[in-house]
Amino acid sequence: MKRVQWGVISTADIAQTQVIPAILRSDYGELAAIASRGDKAKDIADRFSIPYYYDSYKKLLMNEEIEAVYIPLPNHLHKQWVIEAAMHGKHVLVEKPAALTAEETKEMVDCCRENNVKFMEAFMYQFHPQHTRVREIISSGEIGEIKFMRAGFSYFLNDRESNIRMNQEMGGGSIYDIGCYCIHAIRSITGSEPVRVEAFAELDPQTGIDRSAIVYMKLENGVNSVFDCSFDMSFRQEYEIVGTKGRITVPAAYRPDVAGNVGRIYIQSDQGNRSECVNGDQYKMQINRFSQAILQGNQPSYSAENTLQNMRVIDSCYQSIESRTVVTLVKK
Template sequence: MSEQRVRWGVLSTARIAQNTMIPAIRQANNAEIVAIASPNPKVSEVAAKFAIPNVYGSYEDLLDDPEVDAVYIPLPNSLHKEWVMKAAEKGKHILCEKPISLSAYETKEMIDNCQKNQVILMEAFMYQFHPQHQVVKDILASEEIGQPKLMRANFSFMLEDRAQDIRLDPNLGGGSIYDIGCYCIHSIRTILNSEPTRVFVYAPANPEFKVDMTAIAMFEMDNGMMAIFDCSFDMVRRERYEIVGTRGSISVPRAYNLPEYFDGEGTIIVEKENGIKRIEKVYGHEYTLEIEHFSQCVIEGVQPVYSGQNILQNMKIIEACYESLKLGKWVEIEPYEIEDKIL
């Protein structure tokens, strides 16, 4: 491996790979894309579009390529575990799309296998690398809005083409909590630096699809705060969060996915009880920053800021959300403890 650049391979021609991650790898200052694999016959067209030199018709063949240092996995949720395990056994570092698996047990197996094979594993919550969220944390620490009491997070969009969308297939790990509620959970934990101790989730039944199209959740946090989130495939697009304090509030209207037409512009709105409002603009390309962070960890042989312990805890909470949904009652959450080993 080059001392300065990590050589990436991509497993799949998925939309997210083409629209965001492959361009991010190409823009990163410490990464390059050298291979792509897919049984999709259009894989050669995708490779030509992005000038990717090596094209494979199977994922296994890409994993056997000694010129690939790290892989990005944007496959359906139900396939994440299989290909993370196989990539780890081939010695590849792994950036895997969210949710990393479908259960805490699976996630623990994946982390253990990556540690055994001395490869880095990170779940692709790209939003956390945008600098606007650190600004929010700094404002909270300054006590400008007083003592924070409540956080609300929302992620929704209208899923238009429903005929063959994998997000609506329960066999592929579909559902709004798995797909977008996971962002709300992650941001609540990250911004508040606190963990839910119990959760209650409600989702209206949908006779057409066998997954949660819309879900609403309440958390009790270990620092005494409350948090609420909603996620939906059935509402107008919203990707935001708000923290309400004793003397004001902070809101982030574009919290999770900043499209190119915003040119990486994040907005933070601080409002006070007396009507005073101020707006801060913060810039950054979250996908590129994610690739650069992960690639630097590979180069230096260190764990990412988003650690295995953190990944496992997020999945434990997703699991508790689905358990609450199934049982129709509050579910207690026990924290997971694992060792984050340095390579």
């Protein structure tokens, strides 16, 4: 069976701990190359038995055997290297957030289309089947009509003096890093887009990045929603949907892999309380889905338009923080 030949641009921790192992576990992908700026790629290639390693990203892109690349570079470098990869004819899976602005994202997406390559943002959490099950429960009417959704993602960030998440020019900040998951989850689970956004942030006095944020969003379908994200709180990764007859709580929404890939869904309703467990290897499923799209000539299930809309909401969050006003989103 043909497998997609993958290259990894960067030796970032997320690549080493999650995505490289996922490519090795995948059914439709094969890890062929890795690149770094410097000599780190050789050590990673040796550890994972990767055939090719390079001391520059461009050298990897010049390898004609490579069909797709995974880009986990710092946020401010996404645009440059997505465009470079597209111009070399490589399909692109880029870490979230796709870029620093929706405008940058559109440039990347347009370039991928012009060069006839596929583009997908690496929101791996969405491929875990627990979220499909949540949508099924909502559709069944068990919790009634949705009225409110809350999402939260936080962890205490250590090594702040050297961590790129604290660097504003490199795309640091809690909304970029983890709030983007909450935005995506609210949009995905409710099936509705935010029309008004009001964001409040605790800015770091030294760097200016948002260490914490709380964001209220009014959705097009009338549902109220709120999310919080923070580098100053203990690890949480949850969402809750409240309806007229009950509620659903998902306590391992974004990183069920840290709990053995098990997603737990708690349902409290007029019919009583119950729970369900759903298993899934979300990183592997992400690689499988993107690889299948390449092999079958289909568009990825997570579209570029969806990525653009998520980035527009991120833009509105930062605009609200800066202006200290409610931001109205114009439908595109």
